[in-house]
Amino acid sequence: MKLKIHIFVVMTVLCLFSCTRRGSGGYSTSLLILEDSLNTMPEKYLNRIIDIDTASLNKADKALYYALLVQAKALVPDTPLQLSNQSDEALSYFLGQKDSARLCSLYFSLGKVYADNYAFFRANSSYNQAEKYVRNDSRMLFSIKLGEASIYHFKMMYRMEEECLQQALHIAVLLKDSVLTAEALHELAKLHLTENNYSESDNYLRRALQLLPSRKSALRAEYYKDLGKIYLAMNKLDSALYYVDIALQNDSSFNFKLSCNLIQGNIFLKMHRLNDAERILMQDIDKLPLNWKRDTYYKMSLLKDAEKDYQTAFLYAKKSIGCRDSLDMNNKIGYISNLNAFQEHDRQQQRIVRINMELAEQKLAYYKLAVSLFLILGVGILIVYRVKRAKRKIEVTLKEKEEIMVDLQNSRCEAEHRYQQEKDDREALEVESLNQRTEYYKRLNALTVPILIKSQNSQGFMHLKKEDWDIIVQNTNACFNNFTYRLKEAFPQLTSEEVHFICLLKMELPLSLLSDVYHIAKGSISRKKMRLKEKMKIENMTLDDFIRQF
Structure with a gap:
């Protein structure tokens, strides 16, 4: 009789526990409104999110708040917002709630943040997790494929990049969304331009322009600018200049004009319109990023060298080398930061695995207890008690063996993964070192030949010994x-x-x-x-x- 009373008490507690779990997934209305509005106007609602007092938030609202912080950082990369390990807390909560939509959105936002900070390994891992929880959200899957393609592009894995872009194009076509289809075609055009496949690149871009609505003037400007790049690479200089002019007619913003000026300067250089090239390239040069400054100063040194103005050419070459050195220093700092971030990422992954295991153990214990109680009520208190004890012993033994096998298999996979990652990193560093060495010797030879020429005749011809x-x-x-x-x-x-x-x-x-x-x-x-x-x-x-x- 006492045993029946104990079982009744346990079942009552379980029912209350189940109700508590089902009722813990509610979020405050203000956070839900911010979640709906953030994608449309991220700059407007960013400060409102930052100013929220987290001390008054419950566990569910904190998880959603941390997810919104990550999403805001992904949408506004220039914000000084610093993200800590709070994203782990949001991930753990959403995993416990089996909230696939928010898990997918959070992993995708983390992927964008990592990619913006050149942490491509972690970005790729986050995109893979986002794809795991994407369900039937085709637009999110389209964005994930574009994100993965950008990582493969940085790694120069062009075949993998094209596969992702073709999948994104297929999704856009199924959605019958002309803007998304044009975006996928534009990315394919940029890929083929990188591979010097100019005819395919031109074909993709023209298809994109046909599909893109006329109201998307900024996107049309970008597409026409890339058409100018294609025709510049094909040495069709008049056509290149024509398309760059059309691009500037569609978008006259300052930053876009700077990027177009570089293309126009290169066109004028190939046309031997040196004065026009110098005027365009040196226009607003102080406002250019370091890598653009480096390339511009280098082109100006070649231009002045061709004009026999060696002193000015030397000054421009010196400025180009100074910009290159600054970029190298920034890259070194970024490499060190990424290495530290990789270690932190590994620790985060271990914490997530541990939390997942704890949740799985809790769920397993909950279901075992519920099954045990139903068996006890159906078959009989005494018989069920003895059978259950024997059954639980066998299950615990099998579970321990299974966990040991899973742990061994996971350890092996992690070791293989780390080895492959280290190998890929070493190869990437070797490729980068070789590229820098090649670029260095090209510039060395470009500067060495004029120095070696010590004698010239009256017509200015050179004599090499x-x-x-x-x-x-x-x-x-x-x-x-x-x-x-x-x-x-x-x-x-x-x-x-x-x-x-x-x-x-x-x-x-x-x-x-x-x-x-x-x-x-x-x-x-x-x-x-x-x-x-x-x-x-x-x-x-x-x-x-x-x-x-x-």
């Missing part, structure tokens, strides 16, 4: 992995003078400088390239492209 050619060949080999040795092995019919000429082409020296070195007109340099191309039996590409890829 054997020692000068030896230095150029040595720098080329050091920069491009024994370039001349590989060249002679592949084309033994080349003479030493032809090898020297190819070394200058490998350094991508301007046509005017080649003309001065060989004492011939620029047209003769082009014919010299054609004869050399025929001698080397190069087909389906120019001599410059072949040497650049060799």
Whole structure:
């Protein structure tokens, strides 16, 4: 009789516990209103979110508040808002409530924040978690695929990037949303532009412009600007200038005008309109980001070098190197910050795993107790008690073994994952080091040739001695992995003078400088390239492209 009373008391407690769990998921109306309004006007509601007093919030409202902070940081990246481990608390609460929609939104916002801070490993992990909880929200899945594609683009994993973009395009087509479809086509166009596949890039952009509504003037301006980039890369300079002008007609904002000025400056340089190029490139240069300043000063040094104004060219080259050094220092600081962030990310993941295990154990214990009580009531108090005790012993033993196997498997997967990540990081660092070394030697050779030229005749032609050619060949080999040795092995019919000429082409020296070195007109340099191309039996590409890829 006493046992029946105890069972009744336990069942009553369980019922109260269940009701408490079901009733704990309510949020305050003010937070729900902020959640609905944040996507439409993030700047307006950001300060209202920050000013909320968290001391008066219950557990549910705190979780939603922390999620809104992360979402605001993702929507307004320039805000000085600092995020701590509060996002873990929100994730844990939403996991306990099985709130898939908010879990997906929070993981997606975390992915954007991490990507903005160049923590791409954590960003990719967050996007994968967001995709896990996306359910039937096709628009969110579209945004996730674009986010994953941006990470693959930074890692130069272009095949994976294209797969994500094609999936995003398929989603946009199914939604029959012309703006989203145009956005996916635009991203595909930028990818093919990076891969120098200009015809495909042009095709995607024109399709995007056809679909984009006319009211989206800022997006149309961006698309036309990219069309200008494509035609600049194809050396169709009049068309490039035409599309950049159309872009400026659609968007006259200051930052957009700065980006267009750089493209126009490059167009004028290729047109040999040097005065126009200098005027455009040097316009508002103090307001440009460091990487744009670096490239602009470098182009100006080449321009002044072509005009024989070596002193000014040297000053511009010095400013370019100064900007490069500042960027390198910022990158080093960012690398150190990311390494620390990776360690913190690992600790956060361990905490999340531990919380998930605790929740799973709580749920398991709850269901076990409920099943036990129903069995006791159905079969009989004494018999059910004995059977349940034996059954629980077996279940506990099996659970312990299963947990041991799962822990061993998780440990192995984590070790393999860490090893692969470390390997990828080392490869990325090696690639970055090689790129920096290559860029350094290109600039070194570009500055070395004018210094080596010590004598000029009355017409301004240059005379290189054997020692000068030896230095150029040595720098080329050091920069491009024994370039001349590989060249002679592949084309033994080349003479030493032809090898020297190819070394200058490998350094991508301007046509005017080649003309001065060989004492011939620029047209003769082009014919010299054609004869050399025929001698080397190069087909389906120019001599410059072949040497650049060799």
